[in-house]
Amino acid sequence: MSDRIYPDPTINLETECYWQAANDGKLLVKSCNACGKAHFYPRAICPECGSPDTTWTEATGRGRIYTYSVMRRADPPYAIAYVTLDEGVTMMSNIVEADFDNLSVDMAVEVMFGQTEGGQALPLFRPARGI
């Protein structure tokens, strides 16, 4: 079985802060100073209220699996998921360091970082180990 190779993300001027922070081990979300809501994926202009007054905030990195699917036929198998963060927004990711037979919707997960093909840190989630 081969190691999973994550393709590189496309990065642009709206999103480069997110990816730089990931390289520093931080998961960022965008929040709007006008309406107070977080959103994902990050945009310069708030999709909720249209304000350009958006700011980066560091997420706790904790969340729950909203839904997932295990791709057992892939080599190697992987688990794609939508994870709802403590901040209230849901993002696509992969669940790693987990027994795929024991994943479940609403399972508590925490962020960790993998590496893409080109060496960019990529937010992934594993079952929460608790504090």
Place this chain on the structure above:
Amino acid sequence: MARLAKAYIAGIFEHPTRKAVDKTVPMLHAEVALGALADAGLSKHDVDGYFCDGSLPGLGGMALAEYMGLDLTYTDTTETGGSSYVIHVGHAMEAIAAGKCKVALITLAGRPRAEGLQKLGARARGEDSPERGFELPYGPMVTNLYAMSTMRHMYEYGTTSEQLAWIKVAASHHAQHNEHAVLRDVVTVEDVINSPMIADPLHRLDCCVISDGGGALVVVSPEIAKSLGDRCIKVLGQGAGIKHLNGGRFDLTYTGAAKSGPIAFAEAGVTPADIDYASIYDSFTITVLETLEDLGFCEKGKGGALVSDGNLISGVGKLPFNTDGGGLCNNHPANRGGMTKVIEAVRQLRGEAHPAVQVPDCRLALAHGTGGQISQRTGAGTVILGSNDA
């Protein structure tokens, strides 16, 4: 009293090919266009409006209009994936009602099997789409995106793989009578749940076929319909909508049909209980289940019970659906199933479906298209159609 309609579907054509190794995409467009015009009793010289999706060779509809030799004063390239053609019917109706065109041609064609599947991803997913960096690294595929909607629906409503399997079973009962269908064998619930797992919890038989081909529709003004006779089908109502991930606050248990359905029913002045036959886009079994709920054929979350025990099988259940075998068994030309949904609804309303699946006295039908990824980034189109005497 018979209802009035702003426009009529006068011609339909479904290409019989399922693997078009000896044809180009423009050839397929021209063949389905001429087929639908012949079915209507019109010629290409009558066409003044052309409706197509955004995947055509060339830019918009211009290259194909030139290839086919169309003389146009109206065009629409609404692109919502597989639902495009259902929305095109609605837009053609509005254009005709506004007096902007009289004979609208809608075509779809593609050859994903002959060209190889590798071209699909690049076309379906724009390199410059703004979400791309936040999804592509995680391995999203059509199958696992639909699977994640399925998993959430199961979690919230207790929907089971057996219930989903009934949708394929019903499609297969219909496809056995369709000589052009890719899959003609009748399958059981056990066959579906014992087929290989593709993307947990979706099995191979929860997925639609991949096929080449296409189809065309001709939508005309009431005056022209009157001159063509009673095979013309009324377009009574139409609705469209886009649903997306909403900045990361979303619910994957419902689809864009929750938007397009009520608009179409309101315009037609009918309710789900009035519908004799339904064509429901069936890229996967879950697509049908969530769509039927969202269109109001049952309470939200009760789709599993609605589709079970043969309730979708013509002559057996209360809600006959996809009597051509649908995308699940018959045909999913160019990976875009909205066109064939409208075509089979017209066959039913004309009384020209296969006798084994023809719904008796079929007067009101619904056709629904789903584009993109169900309940995630998706375009929805619903039309309500009526027989000539409806």
